[in-house]
Amino acid sequence: MDGKKDVLILAIESSCDETAAAVVRNGREVLSNIISSQIALHTLYGGVVPEIASRKHIEKINQVIEAALSEAGVALEDIDAVGVTYGPGLVGALLVGVAEAKAIAYAAKKPLIGVHHIEGHIAANYIEHKELEPPFLCLVVSGGHTHLVQVEDYGSFTIIGRTRDDAAGEAFDKVARAVGLGYPGGPKIDKAAREGNAEAIMFPRARVGDSLYDFSFSGVKSAVLNYINGCQMKGVNWNQADVAASFQKAVTDVLVENAMRAIREYMAEKFAIAGGVAANSALRSAMTEACEERNVRFYYPSPVYCTDNAAMIGAAAYYEYLNGTRHGWDLNAVPNLKLGER
Numbered sequence: 001m002d003g004k005k006d007v008l009i010l011a012i013e014s015s016c017d018e019t020a021a022a023v024v025r026n027g028r029e030v031l032s033n034i035i036s037s038q039i040a041l042h043t044l045y046g047g048v049v050p051e052i053a054s055r056k057h058i059e060k061i062n063q064v065i066e067a068a069l070s071e072a073g074v075a076l077e078d079i080d081a082v083g084v085t086y087g088p089g090l091v092g093a094l095l096v097g098v099a100e101a102k103a104i105a106y107a108a109k110k111p112l113i114g115v116h117h118i119e120g121h122i123a124a125n126y127i128e129h130k131e132l133e134p135p136f137l138c139l140v141v142s143g144g145h146t147h148l149v150q151v152e153d154y155g156s157f158t159i160i161g162r163t164r165d166d167a168a169g170e171a172f173d174k175v176a177r178a179v180g181l182g183y184p185g186g187p188k189i190d191k192a193a194r195e196g197n198a199e200a201i202m203f204p205r206a207r208v209g210d211s212l213y214d215f216s217f218s219g220v221k222s223a224v225l226n227y228i229n230g231c232q233m234k235g236v237n238w239n240q241a242d243v244a245a246s247f248q249k250a251v252t253d254v255l256v257e258n259a260m261r262a263i264r265e266y267m268a269e270k271f272a273i274a275g276g277v278a279a280n281s282a283l284r285s286a287m288t289e290a291c292e293e294r295n296v297r298f299y300y301p302s303p304v305y306c307t308d309n310a311a312m313i314g315a316a317a318y319y320e321y322l323n324g325t326r327h328g329w330d331l332n333a334v335p336n337l338k339l340g341e342r
C-alpha cells in the first residue's frame with residue numbers, strides 16, 4: 001500500500017442460505033472467510049425455505065463473526081469499517097445481517113457500508129487476480145441473477161443483458177430436481193454431466209428476439225421436462241447423465257455466445273465471470289477456450305468465492321469505502337435492490 005495505512009473491513013453476508021463473515025485487507029487480501037452453510041437443512045425441503053434461513057442466520061451469525069475476527073487475528077477496534085449485503089436477497093435473511101452490522105458498527109463507532117450482493121460477486125474476482133482492474137465485462141450467473149455487466153469503474157456498472165425469466169442457477173436447480181439429482185442442483189448437474197454425452201439430446205438454445213445480450217432459460221428447462229415426460233409415456237429409458245450434460249451444454253452455449261457477442265461489440269479486452277454458476281466446470285472451460293481464441297484475458301474466482309461468501313462483500317466494501325460510501329443507522333434490507341443504486 002505504498003506507505004498508506006491498511007484498511008481492514010469486517011464483512012457480513014446473509015442474503016440467502018449462507019451465514020458468512022470475513023475480514024479483508026485493502027480489498028484484495030482475505031484474512032478470514034467463514035461460511036456456515038444451511039444446505040443440509042434446506043435439502044430436506046428441496047430448496048431454500050426463507051423462514052428457516054432467517055432463523056438459522058440468527059442462530060449462527062455471532063459465532064461466524066467471532067470466528068472471522070479470531071481467525072484474522074484482529075479485534076473490533078482494528079477494523080476500519082463494517083460492510084454488509086443489504087440487497088438483493090430474501091428480506092428476512094438480509095435483515096439479520098443488516099441489523100447485526102448496524103449494531104456492531106454503532107457499538108464500535110465504525111463506519112457502516114451497505115453493499116449490493118451482485119457488486120460483491122463481481123468483486124470476488126479482485127481477490128485472486130491482483131492485477132484485475134476496471135474496465136472489464138462481467139457475466140454474473142447465480143441462483144437469482146443472470147446479468148452481463150459492463151464494469152466501468154469500481155462501484156460503477158451498466159447492465160447490458162439480463163435474463164427475461166429464470167436465472168441460470170435457478171434452471172440448474174429446477175432441472176436437477178426433475179432428473180432426480182436433488183438440491184443444490186448446480187454442483188450435482190456439473191458432476192453428473194461429466195459421465196454423460198453433451199451431444200446426446202439437442203435442447204433449445206433460446207434467443208431473445210429483440211435483444212443481443214438478454215437470456216431466457218425457461219424454454220430449455222421446459223424442454224428437459226418434456227423430454228423426460230415423453231420418454232416416460234413411451235416407456236423408454238432415459239439417461240440421467242446424458243440429460244444433465246446436454247442441458248448444461250445448452251445453457252453454457254448461450255452464456256458463451258452472448259458474452260462473446262458483447263466482448264466483440266464493446267471491444268472488451270478483459271472478461272470475468274462471477275456467481276455460483278461461475279463454479280461450473282463446463283462453463284469455465286468453454287469460456288477459457290472462447291477467450292483464448294479472441295485474445296481476451298479471462299478471469300474467474302475459485303469456487304469458494306463464486307458461491308455466496310463474505311470475502312467478496314469485503315472486497316466490494318473496500319472500494320465503496322474509498323469512494324466515500326457511508327450508510328446511516330436507517331440502512332434497511334432491500335430485497336429487490338438494483339445494481340448501481342445507493
Ligand code: KG4
Nearest residue numbers: 142143144169186187276277279280307308
Ligand atoms: O451465487 P450463489 O451462491 O447464490 C445466489 O446469489 O443466488 O449461487 C447459487 C447458485 C445455485 O443455483 C447453484 O445451483 C449454482 O449457483 N451453482 C452451480 C454450481 N455451483 C453452484 N451451478 C452450476 N454448476 C456448479 N458447479
Ligand code: ZN
Nearest residue numbers: 117142307308
Ligand atoms: Zn449470490
